[in-house]
Amino acid sequence: MIGIEDVSGPRKGLSVFARILMAGAALTLSGCVVPNDGPLTQEVLSAGAGGKAYEIPQTKLVFDVVSIDQRVANSVSAGTRQGFASTFGLGGGGSTPVIGVGDRLEVTIFEAGPDGLFSTSERKSTSIPVVVQPDGHGQIPYVGSVRFAGMTIDSARSTIVDALKAKAVEPDVIVAMADNASRTVSVQGAVNRASIVPLGLNGLHLSEVLAMAGGASKPPYDTYVSLKRGGRSRSVLLQTIIDNPRDDIYVKPDDQIFVSFDPQTFSALGQTEKSGKIPFNAAKLSLVEAAALAGGGNVATADPKGYFVFRYEDESVYRSVVGDDRFRDLISRGMAPDGEGRYPIVYRLDLGATQSYMVAQNFPVRNKDVIYLSRHVATDLAKFLSIISSGSSAAYNITRTARTF
Template structure:
């Protein structure tokens, strides 16, 4: 007759073995990710094994910024008059009996607070409507003098801008003094205007600068503008600048020591530094051949490295980059890959982890419960007595 153990143990083994793939885990193993990519890729992601060409491409291709979007431009010296500007026009004549003579100053007439209309014109007595927008004050003065030449006595004209409404930029958000800022005659860059508005007290690597020009919007972190002269572009009248604190973060999951949302805390962060900030790979659990970086990439980058047809539509494609940190070369490749805001790092469990969990579960299943042990001990004690 078979013992009870010879019947129970095989039954337990069959149940545990059947559920081995369902053991608790924070995420898929490396082989499972590859299998999903090839067989059940409903998300349409691209799986890319990192090599030198991939690392070189990611190191060279960064997000478009102000210089790429708008061009560096040339200094806007704010000399040209525009709609909304308020002017002061002073007219001198050679004869005290001229049309602009006054009781206080016989040879001079002053027309204060002349506002440039939305059509870019001003109205001057005896001269009529004159185009002002797009001209310098000196050029406008010459045009007024010419228009008055047949009505005034040898007119001389001076034009000054009392209010520069057309040549201003707007700065809002986290700066010392938000408001309207006239552009200077020397020409102002983006950093000039930010400094003139009091700057920001937040770290440059946590500060996002957004620029709206003619309805088009571009954004960049302030530290990037400071480090990239081509992105410190010249301002144009009507530009809108917004400053906002927005720390860059990434997420770390799987077999790492520190999980969750982690701030960059620096101007630049590469992939190997990001893994280090997550306290590195968990010694017992981690699969060094299964370190993954999840992000959305431009379609051109995804198509460049995909080994399968891309199934998703749109400009952004989900991409998973896989590194094998058992290969020393991969550490250099990882240093070339700059982290981006909202990236996700996932480190897969080693295959031995599932085996360890299985053995622990098996040992738990075969060990008698404590109550049973106490009962057996009690019986033995009674029999001994």
């Protein structure tokens, strides 16, 4: 068998160069590349619109990479996410309700004379129950069919009085709502008592409607309230409604409310001691607290300058963070929103800077955020040298075996 000879003379063993070549060949044959756990810090920075664009084949995702400082943390923390008020308006209980199909009215007619259509010598009034029919009408003796649907209580009273003036003796009328069946809202899902809730004449806030349905069955920081009205819908964390009374809007008839239990979580990836989906178990969570829940970083492999938060951000917050000019520039480059109108952004925290630990206390983590701690570039070199060493040892053993033949 022919072996590879050393440059100092035949059969003196393999040269260092030959051993590296054999190790490289072994790595190539095994399809080996240096294993990694996601992109390096510089790769993330380069992927943003400010660096060299990173493109997935046939797809270009445009986003910005923003370093977290005190201004950015304050802007994100103060940013208000779209809620019920921005989608549906505040509404109001002061709006005058109207009579609808299915409502039950109590119509009381008074007359001045003792022997009128609705009075006797013993009493001067008669009460008539009226149920508004599917066609919107109801029957009143000596008046006939009256279209009540769409009328207010006052307009219904005036209509009946005018119709009786030529028939009754100085008539007067009182119309009362006995059962407001047309003004209801359905509440379903993770509540203690799913039900159809009557709104009454004064109107009810969303929190009052939920209370009448027995309240949410799970903690408010893990409970979402979805409201559908007409062709629009919006889902808001119940804790947000508690913290922001503006989103505790008035409910309207025929609104559909669904309450769901969906624990707030973030995903920890990369060089964190604990990876995977991690629940908040709290109403609010700062980036420092999230880092602690993820067990901190792996001191042997993590790059402290590469702590990233991947998120889809509301437009108002995005503009506040990067500025209107930068936001328009990103849009012109092709940045596009997701299905909820939010835009992709990556926040970077440099844990090598002392102030970052203070700043991160004011930076809020959002539901479904991805927190990624990149590996240090030296990690790849160490892995490569380890592989080369293993390959060289294997090649040396193979050569020694070959020489025995």
